[in-house]
Amino acid sequence: MSTRKTVEQINEKIKKGEAVVVTAEEISKMAMSMSPSEIVDTVDIVTTATFGPMCSSGAFVNFGHYSPPIRMEEITLNDVPVSGGLAAVDTYIGATSESHFDHQYGGAHVIEDLIAGKDIKIKARAKGTDCYPNKEVETIINKDSVNEFYLYNPRNAYQNYGVAVNTKHKTIYTYMGTLLPNIGNATYSTSGELSPLLNDPSFRTIGIGTRIFLGGTQGYVSWYGTQFNTMKPKNDFGIPTSNAGTIAVIGDAKEMSTEYIKAAYFEKYGVSIFIGIGIPIPILDEDIAKACMIRNEQIETQIIDYSEPDKPSLGVANYEQLRSGSIEINGKKVKTAPMSSLMKARKIAAELKSWIDRGEFYITQPVELFPKESTVKNLKQR
């Protein structure tokens, strides 16, 4: 397929205020009456988005040096343990790390509180060295007092995700929510036809360096995400029917908003964090257009039994069915519920579109594409 437009040409249009931007939901509607070729002629950029719990997230912070200096080895922020193995005054706040005293408060809440501008109590201990003699520091930080505070999330925006159910006789509490016994409900967690990686299933435009919407500000795809898997089976529409690709993302948390970064606590599971991500897809050719024209009924995903350790599949459902409020599993009508916010995802897609319309956001060509072949290994006992 020959390229009919380039990223440079589209950026030129953005500059002149002439770029045509639609959301991934709008293009899915347009797909009912237009061909891919007509879409390429009409549309320049499709905005995609998601807002869901993404456990593999966190933030780097540099506190600045203290006097007398300390080489921090054990650090807590509001009693939440954070990484102490990063030079003297750098740390990484893992979103799922939990407070020593309140298991419902964790790294995600520290990140949200920092973004909100709140003061955070830092406690640090060290053995003391000749050049860093101090052994203990206890003080207050906030986002204005620290040097850098940026989000770095190793695995976000899963390309598709299984539906969760529970076949056992007792309620189970999971990161997919409260799963009622005897397949009493079913939860799902992607924004379907609006979801970023479902609109570029073979990663033609999303790659390392792609500029994105992250938590309310501009961020970047920094790498392919951990557990990146290109080998999952795909359906007739080129959509992997279970969790496949992922992205690692980076962005300045000082510029982010708690409207798009929200700490969460899942009952009897632990702390997680809602992350808002929006990704623009430039419509360069018919293949890219075709991928963005995907509709909810064409996006299928596995129904997974979370009550079994190896999580077997009980069947397949598509997103049109999931959004209808119920699906059929083993001949039984089961209530469905989302775990990620479509309302927020729509807001992000619209916000990203308005940034581009106003000439505040330019699209990028990936610096490097993601690996074409990648599988996921398990941890083995040796």
Added chain:
Amino acid sequence: MMKKKYILRFSPEIVKKPLVSDLVRKFDVSVNILNADISSGRAGMLVVELEGTEEALERSVEDLLNDGVKCSPHVKALVFRQEECVACGSCTAVCFSGALQMNPESWELEFDQDSCIVCGLCVEACPLRLFTITREMES
């Protein structure tokens, strides 16, 4: 005609009595059981919504009290800090009364206090912990 919600608590001896059908027969009220925790040999609890004339409801309550049933108005209510809601939908997974539903167009969360039976499942299901239940008052 009016509707009122009550919590009925009774001792193991009364568990055997056909309380609900008695009310229906004697006072022509309709009884909607919203929540129940009953097993033989144990004290029982019923949350019911009674519908009938004002007089019928009063006489029903009197009759229940005479039978040794503790009968208190159901004043437990779900409090929802909706302004902080991100509309993820997690609570709708466990809400079967229809009180919490996703609007199929806007995908905002809709809360209908009147449909709520205060089962409390959403309190744990909400990842932002936006639900609380007010304390029950015993009469």
